Amino acid sequence: MLLCIDCGNTNTVFSIWDGERFLCTLRTSTHHSRTADAYFTWFSTLIKHYGIETDITEVIISSTVPRVVFNLRVFADRFFNCRPLVVGRPECLLPHPPRVDAGTQVGPDRLVNTAAAFDRHGGDIIVVDFGTATTFDVVAADGAYVGGVIAPGVNLSLEALHMAAAALPHVDIAKPQKVVGTNTVACIQSGVFWGYVGLVKEICVRIRGERDREMKIIATGGLAPLFQQSEDLFDRFEDDLTMHGLTVIHAYNKEQGTL
Numbered sequence: 001m002l003l004c005i006d007c008g009n010t011n012t013v014f015s016i017w018d019g020e021r022f023l024c025t026l027r028t029s030t031h032h033s034r035t036a037d038a039y040f041t042w043f044s045t046l047i048k049h050y051g052i053e054t055d056i057t058e059v060i061i062s063s064t065v066p067r068v069v070f071n072l073r074v075f076a077d078r079f080f081n082c083r084p085l086v087v088g089r090p091e092c093l094l095p096h097p098p099r100v101d102a103g104t105q106v107g108p109d110r111l112v113n114t115a116a117a118f119d120r121h122g123g124d125i126i127v128v129d130f131g132t133a134t135t136f137d138v139v140a141a142d143g144a145y146v147g148g149v150i151a152p153g154v155n156l157s158l159e160a161l162h163m164a165a166a167a168l169p170h171v172d173i174a175k176p177q178k179v180v181g182t183n184t185v186a187c188i189q190s191g192v193f194w195g196y197v198g199l200v201k202e203i204c205v206r207i208r209g210e211r212d213r214e215m216k217i218i219a220t221g222g223l224a225p226l227f228q229q230s231e232d233l234f235d236r237f238e239d240d241l242t243m244h245g246l247t248v249i250h251a252y253n254k255e256q257g258t259l
């Protein structure tokens, strides 16, 4: 069985792939100081709780936080006796190498989303990932990542207002009833929610214009459903897109004989 680990700047998600389906998805916050032993204690407790039979022999990691990779490597080595495949490392092959400026280190999450979107839908796709940052990944007709857009994440924007302005409270995102807020919380929610709706629309229109073609929009990440219920922003929401991409990249490396 393959253990897929997707480490974002906020959360780290573990999912076990049995070759046909994901047996479970476990989520913890991202901390570079978490040790291999701490990961295993957490992981084995939850696996036992859910009564899942596992036989993990392989591990693949995508991490937007370079510092956590060391402890995740030790975790794979110590508890599953394997060397993990780490997306973004030279030894991890990609089905379609990215076409970006020389020296650019594309976020591994974006490479994984690209591989997943192409596998499921073919090319000419925009992936919108609502993580710590909101990223737009442009997938060309041949499946290569050819660039994109990075915007501050929804929660980061809310946090920034609270941090920088003495009178603004911490607010959780929600769809406001109206655009014109009649209290501080409603005003902030309106600014971020409708601002984001506009941001997503405008960026997608401009990407399609720049590339001069129709492009399917696939959304992923925890906050995507909130926006999907509001407006017709995306063609699809796929919660498991990044995890699927990890299985695609792992299978590709097996096929190429590098594993």
Ligand SMILES: Nc1ncnc2c1ncn2[C@@H]1O[C@H](COP(=O)(O)OP(=O)(O)O)[C@@H](O)[C@H]1O
Pocket (backbone or CB within 6 Å): 007, 008, 009, 010, 011, 012, 130, 131, 132, 133, 153, 155, 156, 221, 222, 223
């Ligand atoms: N279902 C959800 N409802 C509300 N907030 C969420 C949900 N899922 C994730 N978030 C929040 O969205 C932000 C991005 O989370 P996540 O997608 O896990 O980011 P990353 O991949 O960058 O770690 C975080 O601030 C997280 O707390």
Ligand SMILES: CC(C)(COP(=O)(O)O)[C@@H](O)C(=O)NCCC(=O)O
Pocket (backbone or CB within 6 Å): 007, 008, 009, 010, 064, 105, 106, 107, 108, 109, 110, 131, 132, 133, 134, 135, 150
């Ligand atoms: C843009 C990101 C911070 C998004 O990370 P996330 O929100 O998933 O934690 C990450 O993909 C990253 O660090 N990228 C490196 C620069 C680039 O992709 O061009």
Ligand SMILES: [K+]
Pocket (backbone or CB within 6 Å): 008, 109, 129, 130, 131, 132, 133, 134, 135
């Ligand atoms: K992301």
